[in-house]
Amino acid sequence: MTGAFPGDASIYAGEWDRFFAILIAISAIIVAAIFIVIVGFSIRYRRGSKAKRGMLPEVITNELELSWTAATAIAFIFMFWWVAMTQLKNIIPPEHPLEIHVLAKQWMWKVQQPNGVREIDELHAPVGRAVELIMTSQDVIHSLFLPALRLKKDVLPGRYTYLWFTANKPGIYHLFCSELCGTGHSRMTGRLVLMTPADYARWSAAQPGAEDLAAAGAKIFGSLGCSGCHAPSSSVHAPDLNGVFGHKVQLADGRTVTADEAYLRDSILLPQKDVVAGFEPIMPSFRGIVDDDDMVKLMAYLKSLPSKRDQP
Amino acid sequence: MSDGALIYVRHQDKEENYLQAGHTLASWLTTTDHKRIAILYAFAITFFFFIGGLAVGLIRLELMSPGGDFLTDDAYNRLFTLHGIVMVWFFLVPSIPTTLGNFLLPMMIGAKDVAFPRLNLMSWYIFIIGACFAILSIFAGGVDTGWTFYTPFSTMFSKGDVIAAAAGVFIVGFSSIASGVNFITTVHMLRAPGMTWFRLPLFVWAMYATSIVMVLATPVLAMSLLLIIAERWLGMPIFNPANGGDPLLFQHLFWFYSHPAVYIMVLPAMGVVSEIFACFARRRVFGYAMMVYAMMAIAVIGFFVWGHHMFVAGQSQYANLVFSFLSFIVAVPSAIKVFNWTATLYRGQITFEAPMLYALGFLGLFTVGGLTGLFLASVPIDVHVTDTYFVVAHFHYIMVGGSVSAFFAGLHYWWPKITGRLYSEAWARFAAIVMFLGFNTTFMPQFIMGYGGMPRRYHVYPPEFQVWHVMSSVGALVLFVAYTLPLIYLTWSLFYGRKAGDNPWAATGLEWQTASPPPTHNFTELPQVTAPPYRYHPEHQAPDAERRQPETVQGGEP
Numbered sequence A: 001m002t003g004a005f006p007g008d009a010s011i012y013a014g015e016w017d018r019f020f021a022i023l024i025a026i027s028a029i030i031v032a033a034i035f036i037v038i039v040g041f042s043i044r045y046r047r048g049s050k051a052k053r054g055m056l057p058e059v060i061t062n063e064l065e066l067s068w069t070a071a072t073a074i075a076f077i078f079m080f081w082w083v084a085m086t087q088l089k090n091i092i093p094p095e096h097p098l099e100i101h102v103l104a105k106q107w108m109w110k111v112q113q114p115n116g117v118r119e120i121d122e123l124h125a126p127v128g129r130a131v132e133l134i135m136t137s138q139d140v141i142h143s144l145f146l147p148a149l150r151l152k153k154d155v156l157p158g159r160y161t162y163l164w165f166t167a168n169k170p171g172i173y174h175l176f177c178s179e180l181c182g183t184g185h186s187r188m189t190g191r192l193v194l195m196t197p198a199d200y201a202r203w204s205a206a207q208p209g210a211e212d213l214a215a216a217g218a219k220i221f222g223s224l225g226c227s228g229c230h231a232p233s234s235s236v237h238a239p240d241l242n243g244v245f246g247h248k249v250q251l252a253d254g255r256t257v258t259a260d261e262a263y264l265r266d267s268i269l270l271p272q273k274d275v276v277a278g279f280e281p282i283m284p285s286f287r288g289i290v291d292d293d294d295m296v297k298l299m300a301y302l303k304s305l306p307s308k309r310d311q312p
Numbered sequence B: 001m002s003d004g005a006l007i008y009v010r011h012q013d014k015e016e017n018y019l020q021a022g023h024t025l026a027s028w029l030t031t032t033d034h035k036r037i038a039i040l041y042a043f044a045i046t047f048f049f050f051i052g053g054l055a056v057g058l059i060r061l062e063l064m065s066p067g068g069d070f071l072t073d074d075a076y077n078r079l080f081t082l083h084g085i086v087m088v089w090f091f092l093v094p095s096i097p098t099t100l101g102n103f104l105l106p107m108m109i110g111a112k113d114v115a116f117p118r119l120n121l122m123s124w125y126i127f128i129i130g131a132c133f134a135i136l137s138i139f140a141g142g143v144d145t146g147w148t149f150y151t152p153f154s155t156m157f158s159k160g161d162v163i164a165a166a167a168g169v170f171i172v173g174f175s176s177i178a179s180g181v182n183f184i185t186t187v188h189m190l191r192a193p194g195m196t197w198f199r200l201p202l203f204v205w206a207m208y209a210t211s212i213v214m215v216l217a218t219p220v221l222a223m224s225l226l227l228i229i230a231e232r233w234l235g236m237p238i239f240n241p242a243n244g245g246d247p248l249l250f251q252h253l254f255w256f257y258s259h260p261a262v263y264i265m266v267l268p269a270m271g272v273v274s275e276i277f278a279c280f281a282r283r284r285v286f287g288y289a290m291m292v293y294a295m296m297a298i299a300v301i302g303f304f305v306w307g308h309h310m311f312v313a314g315q316s317q318y319a320n321l322v323f324s325f326l327s328f329i330v331a332v333p334s335a336i337k338v339f340n341w342t343a344t345l346y347r348g349q350i351t352f353e354a355p356m357l358y359a360l361g362f363l364g365l366f367t368v369g370g371l372t373g374l375f376l377a378s379v380p381i382d383v384h385v386t387d388t389y390f391v392v393a394h395f396h397y398i399m400v401g402g403s404v405s406a407f408f409a410g411l412h413y414w415w416p417k418i419t420g421r422l423y424s425e426a427w428a429r430f431a432a433i434v435m436f437l438g439f440n441t442t443f444m445p446q447f448i449m450g451y452g453g454m455p456r457r458y459h460v461y462p463p464e465f466q467v468w469h470v471m472s473s474v475g476a477l478v479l480f481v482a483y484t485l486p487l488i489y490l491t492w493s494l495f496y497g498r499k500a501g502d503n504p505w506a507a508t509g510l511e512w513q514t515a516s517p518p519p520t521h522n523f524t525e526l527p528q529v530t531a532p533p534y535r536y537h538p539e540h541q542a543p544d545a546e547r548r549q550p551e552t553v554q555g556g557e558p
Helices: A011-044 A062-089 A197-206 A213-223 A226-230 A261-269 A292-304 B025-029 B034-062 B073-108 B117-139 B153-157 B162-189 B202-234 B249-281 B288-304 B317-344 B354-377 B379-385 B389-419 B425-452 B463-496
Strands: A098-105 A108-112 A118-120 A122-126 A130-137 A142-146 A151-155 A161-166 A171-177 A190-195 A248-250 A256-258
Touching: A011 A161, A011 B317, A011 B354, A011 B379, A062 B317, A062 B354, A062 B379, A098 A122, A098 A142, A098 A292, A108 A122, A118 A122, A122 A130, A122 A197, A130 A142, A130 A151, A142 A161, A151 A161, A151 B379, A190 A197, A213 A226, A213 A292, A261 A292, B025 B034, B034 B073, B034 B117, B034 B389, B034 B463, B073 B117, B073 B162, B073 B202, B073 B249, B073 B389, B117 B162, B153 B162, B153 B202, B162 B202, B202 B249, B202 B288, B249 B288, B249 B317, B249 B354, B249 B389, B288 B317, B317 B354, B317 B379, B354 B379, B354 B389, B354 B425, B379 B425, B389 B425, B389 B463, B425 B463
Parallel strands: A098 A130, A122 A190
Antiparallel strands: A098 A108, A108 A118, A130 A161, A142 A151, A142 A171, A171 A190, A248 A256
């Protein structure tokens, strides 16, 4: 590990370090100033010293107090504005990222690459390309912490959370769980392996179990009988799933939602929750039938379905 | 104010003091005297301070090596949970309010007791009952959820005795609420004639602000703990997503209490050091009114910043920005207070007795704690350092560097009043300096580790962090010595200390205008308040270089 103490494996990590250093510098100046004033006053105005006391100067008034209150408030608001500007840049997810699924469970990280390669406690990713982690937990709350990228995000059961990065420095870095998750919390660690795109391609092709996630999902879609209702040729009145991902869906109760991972997952496991407008709530629940691995594949399949609008 | 509260009996001879009012154990356990109840609390929290300290001693010993070879994983998790629960709810939250607050608040406003003396005693018993549950949970095998009880881990997965621990904290909450109600009522109803709101010493204002937070925030904690018990014990689906619950709901509820709880721990400390800076600089507190407004602002804005504990929890990014903004705002009044304390030293006549050294230590450590708070209020910075040792260092700077230093400052300042005896000044100064150095040795390396990415609550850790952990553990050993010293020399002073006299510091507060130790009803006659607090020197004129006599005391018996 080179460079900064936690390693810095992305441009963002370098920016973060500079930002952190500026805050340290500002704090050091403030602490030094206060320290000097306190020690200075303590020596100068110790009992029995010859320092000038007498009548207090006029400047010690409400105006002095109001002015440093205002100055502090303005300084803090300026700092907030500056931080917020840095932050807002990173709120928007990247376009067409490499999607890697992360499933956390006590006390293990299960990773599934886009080509179906599975890893445990390791996360391989290429540098120079936007990567998005789509994360969920099977039991308690965990938190994926990648110090070399200065990134961290809690991983929740029953929900999806996302983390994205574009790394630039190949290497092996820490991967930690940073939310207390029980006995093995401190052993729920692993390696973030950043590789050049060529190495990454070579590595992922050489792994056993490489299969197209979407193709695997299509198989499950057929074997569970989803296609019996959702295929365009079906006689059952069920929503067409082509291009559903990422688009707005009108629900029977009048709400409009975007069909993201969480929505699709709920629709499979808890189909009565969000019924699409114009359809009967006849879909059975697949709770206990579709496990988390299958869910990853089904998601990949559903995402791969072309939108009608996209077709010529 | 009822007439009953105003009746004071004048004794021809010197009235017996509160310590002589009864010597049996029963006389202590059935007392309704706020001063004796303060002593009862002092015994209880001292016991818990050393229990919590013992737990962290084992933790620091374990962390000397990265392999996790001294304790098992579960034992380690149980120890830091024990440390957190005991230190927060059985030491820090009650520390200053129930001991110094209980003892001094009525005396400072010229009352003979709190408004509800029996409720006051009851709050101690509630505390002890809650403490029994907490101890039960320790002996029943411990709890491994951390003091934060995050769901669904605490409700569905933890193997520890979560219900007993949660019940203990739930019960102890009522003791906080009872004290809060008691203090608020006392300040409203029992101020002596002439003690207007803007003549209240800042310690009283601090207790008042703290009490408001206690009364408003603690019920939310009680509610969230009940929900945990409901899900864990009765299986009600609340937080567990497998049953349709919301795992984040608990964090919102918990931090809605626990962030204001930080101010429950630090506002009393601010009150204590305000008294001490004024007394040992022989100066009026700079900007008294602003100090009052700042404390009230902290108490109010403190309710709106809880979301900054959840920046990486899956909360909306826009919510993060709002909470970030509010967190910067809540730092403004704290910064103002630091400036005002510093300005209080200007043109003073400063002496460096032990209370002043502890208070100066508070000022430095609180400033570092506050500034690192700004780091954590910045969302991108927080993303990397949250749940690392950086956060651990930050809140220890506020709560131990700040609140515990202030507690020791107050303990030394009012010790002559409470016991009538003087401790060894040399030992007390030595302990204050050792505490400051030991504290920084313990926690400064933790900031560095946190930046390096060392996650908190890790039993086994990567070897590159070992050097910082060893430094921190050495510091912890020094701190242990520093915390044990007062136990020894203060106990010694009870038997061999010089008689203190009524007002050894020549301070202006009403509590100093009566005997040390005070008589059972605090004053032999109802005191009259004739001046604002801190009249150490005439208004536009700094104190003399030598003369200790204040311009005027706040009042006294007519």
